[in-house]
Amino acid sequence: MLKILGTTGDVTTCDCCLRADLKKTVVVRNLDSCEVRLYGVDCAAKILGRRGVAVARAARVADGAREFAVFTRIGVEVRRFARGTRAYVEAALKAEASPASWYVAAAQGGAA
Numbered sequence: 001m002l003k004i005l006g007t008t009g010d011v012t013t014c015d016c017c018l019r020a021d022l023k024k025t026v027v028v029r030n031l032d033s034c035e036v037r038l039y040g041v042d043c044a045a046k047i048l049g050r051r052g053v054a055v056a057r058a059a060r061v062a063d064g065a066r067e068f069a070v071f072t073r074i075g076v077e078v079r080r081f082a083r084g085t086r087a088y089v090e091a092a093l094k095a096e097a098s099p100a101s102w103y104v105a106a107a108q109g110g111a112a
Contacts, residue, residue: 001031002028003028004048005027005029006059006063007060008027008038011038012025014039014043015037015043016047025039026055026059027059
């Protein structure tokens with residue numbers, strides 16, 4: 001069984017017909033052997049038994065899903081950083097000592 005993982009512009013040679021002047025290639029993974037191959041849209045369509053337009057659309061959807069996953073991971077890191085910053089600011093507002101003690105208090109969970 002084959003799955004379209006997306007597209008890449010890093011490798012512009014089709015593994016099927018060896019054409020080398022492609023703008024980008026479709027990344028296809030064989031789920032049985034875990035082998036990844038790079039095909040042009042036409043060759044990927046032949047191998048998958050689909051029309052070229054359907055293959056190009058599926059590759060764009062896979063690219064979008066990958067970008068969404070990256071931005072979701074970035075969002076998680078930003079929220080984690082914001083929580084740490086919030087603890088730092090809360091500790092700074094509670095404490096009347098030096099900024100070094102604010103940092104120590106924030107690192108200990110906000111207890112001054």
